[in-house]
Amino acid sequence: MVDLIVSDPGNRHLLLFFLIFAAWEAGSGQVRYSVPEEAKHGTFVGRIAQDLGLELAELVPRLFRVASKDHGDLLEVNLQNGILFVNSRIDREALCGRSAECSLHLEVIVDRPLQVFHVEVEVKDINDNPPVFPATQKNLFMVESRPLDSRFPLEGASDADIGPNALLTYTLSSNEYFSLDVPTTQQQVKPLELVVRKHLDREEFPELHLVLTATDGGKPELTGTVQLLVKVLDANDNAPAFDRKLYSLKLSENVPNGTLVITLNASDVDEGLNGDVFYSFSSDLSPDIKNKFYIDHKSGEITLIGRIDFEENKSYKIRVEAIDRGYPPLTGHSTVLVDVLDVNDNVPELTVTSLSLPISEDAQLGAVIALINVFDRDSGANGQVTCSLTPHVPFKLVSTYKNHYSLVLDSALDRENISSYQVVVTARDGGSPALWATASVSVEVSDVNDHAPAFAQPEYTVFVKENNAPGCHIFTVSARDADAQENARVSYALVERRVGERALSSYVSVHAESGQVFALQPLDHEELELLRFQVSARDAGVPPLGSNVTLQVFVLDENDNAPALLPAGAGALGGALGGARGELVSRSVGAGHVVAKVRAVDADSGYNAWLSYELAPGAGGARSPFRVGLYTGEISTTRGLDEADAARQRLLVLVKDHGEPALTATATVLLSLVESGQAPQAAPSRVAVAGAAAAALVDVNVYLIVAICAVSSLLVLTLLLYSALRCWAPGRGAASVEAKPPVVCASAVGSWSSSQQRRQRVCSGEGPPKADLMAFSPSLPQGPNTPDHPRQPNPDWRYSASLRAGMHSSVHLEEAGILRAGPGGPDQQWPTVSSATPEPEAGEVSPPVGAGVNSNSWTFKYGPGNPKQAGSGELPDKFIIPGSPAIISIRQEPTNSQIDKSDFITFGKKEETKKKKKKKKGNKTQEKKEKGNSATDNSDQ
The missing domain is CATH 2.60.40.60 (Cadherins)
Structure with a gap:
């Protein structure tokens, strides 16, 4: 420590020397000055700012201040020059009494950042008090x-x-x-x-x-x-005498009143009144002692009548006298010295100052939060104080000087975990029993933006029906931010992107505050089945933090598209879409013969695109010989035709979907009944259709047609050789000739197809199919397809196909070239629900069921075997080569291995039945004439 005594202003060299040492001491954070008592106002004490290493320019911005516990106005600092000077009169005797050491303890506090310096100013005694007698x-x-x-x-x-x-x-x-x-x-x-x-x-x-x-x-x-x-x-020449010149004793403080301190004993050798002694305090004893002690004049007992406090006075010196009753009276003198013993009767005092609150949760370790001063008036172990904190708090106490502590940050803070702490500082002295005091410090933790908004899940799936009202609410996103105030205020926005040719913001919008997602325009399932986008959540912190969530909006289909009729294919007799369709029907056809087919598509999906066909009530009369397939749209005969049937039949076919409510379309079919010689053969017409398809393929790519024909020829040649060897194989009987298998329809035996046609091309009829493959499984002959005797499906195969209802409908399979043979000749068929049977062994066709399911999936199954049908497990008996008019027929060999002429393969030629061979008559001229008449009738229709 360096003492600066300013007693001679003229001694500047000595003063400069002391200032240099004081500045050196300031580097350690502790400065000591000296000043004489009774110094005048403005007396220089020291350059405190310079000695503490502080710049003059930062004193005011950093809130430089000097604090003293009990005498804050005695000394002051000039903030302009950083000089500590005497502000008011300093009386050492009033401050410290007769204590050997007397000093003023100053706390110098500066903020931003918080720093604390301890300065002691020793008050030097001057001879300003003369000796005073009582x-x-x-x-x-x-x-x-x-x-x-x-x-x-x-x-x-x-x-x-x-x-x-x-x-x-x-x-x-x-x-x-x-x-x-x-x-x-x-x-x-x-x-x-x-x-x-x-x-x-x-x-x-x-x-x-x-x-x-x-x-x-x-x-x-x-x-x-x-x-x-x-x-x-x-006279009286012998004075009383005490048995001791000095009585010394110890007395604990705070003893109760009436406590006996000591009993005095004095004697006088004189006799009579000259030897009769009484006791008293000395006349010049201080009033304080007289207020605390009492002496019995006769017995000489000194008792306590007032409270003695070690902190007020550590000892008492009592002058006592023994006086005889002689004349003149004589007096004996003695001294009683009472030492007061300290008792732990003072609780420690805690003072908390200069709080830096609230504290940021990202504050650095060691940051000073508060200053704590501890004081205990007791002495020795009773006055030795230790401080502690409540456990499990991220703070600690650091001793800075004697009984001065700093409350500093000891570990990292997290406001989201704990937002405030109630820190209790306990000061305990070393007495027995120990006394303690507590001070509570409430430490609030201020928030920083260290948490991004978080969604409950990374992705949400939303289902919205199409044709919604513009601006309707479809979903609400919500993100939670663990921060507080502005750091937790979340705003929402779309993550912009392109949806096709349009911006995402033209479809949906997000409310910035509530997170509500709105559809800005009606959504169309046929245009947009799935809208996938992201919504961002961002807080208002600095810097802001954010996160994204993904929304999958599935647009559910509604029945908002009526079935649409398709124009007739190449080679068919018919008109434009929605017009009447005409067909020539021979009166010789039997029951179950397909005479025409109505084709329609529906732009919807699922049940909304599942079409059914039925004849309008009254169409064709009560005895109409025609019926329409419920799910195929095929118009077939229900019985044989006779002369009573009108030559012209007008059928009104209702095409209806399965939506709620159902939507319908109507098609008018005109049928002309002609004699068998006038009716064009069904098989050639179908071959002509295939030929027209081949011609269309030639228009598209001649080389492709040539390659297909070459491959087809090679395959046909191979099959011819294979069939010839089988026909001439030994062991075949004549019975096989009669068991000629018919060509089976797809609805009866099942089929599989693979098509690459696009919906647009199907609907518009542009060009032939790209690549289609059809296969048919064999079956035993079946009876006429009447309502009473429906054809049963062949359960030989089990498969599934993904077809878009309304896109890959019957017209697609028909364009793909799936042919079937019925009682009246070959026709076109596609697997629909009509091929299902209530029996568990039979095949089934299942449309997609339920919202949200992929409406493009249709499943076709065949059962493990139908006991009502025979021939399961056999190979198909007919193949159709895509892009070629040839129909390849393969007959399997029966068990008796009989040879039949029908086992040979024919190309581009219809197989004629025995009945038609017998009825064939006339010459070529007559046939040309009949064909001309038929053409004229068709043009009229």
């Missing part, structure tokens, strides 16, 4: 018979100063009767005594006037005096 005059009574060297104790003077300024010397005015016995420093309890040097003679000098002077050791010296009046008495 009274200005003291009366002494002395018997003239007093022997020489008789001693009379005198109360000495007291000096409020300390050190040399309080070192007193005594002198007695010049006389021949008395001298002064002054005790040395080692004899502090020995009183100042007046010693008789010459016998007194009352008749010569009944009274003597003396002056006792006390001089201190200060510069300049100060003195104090007391007048001594000595009265010379006669």
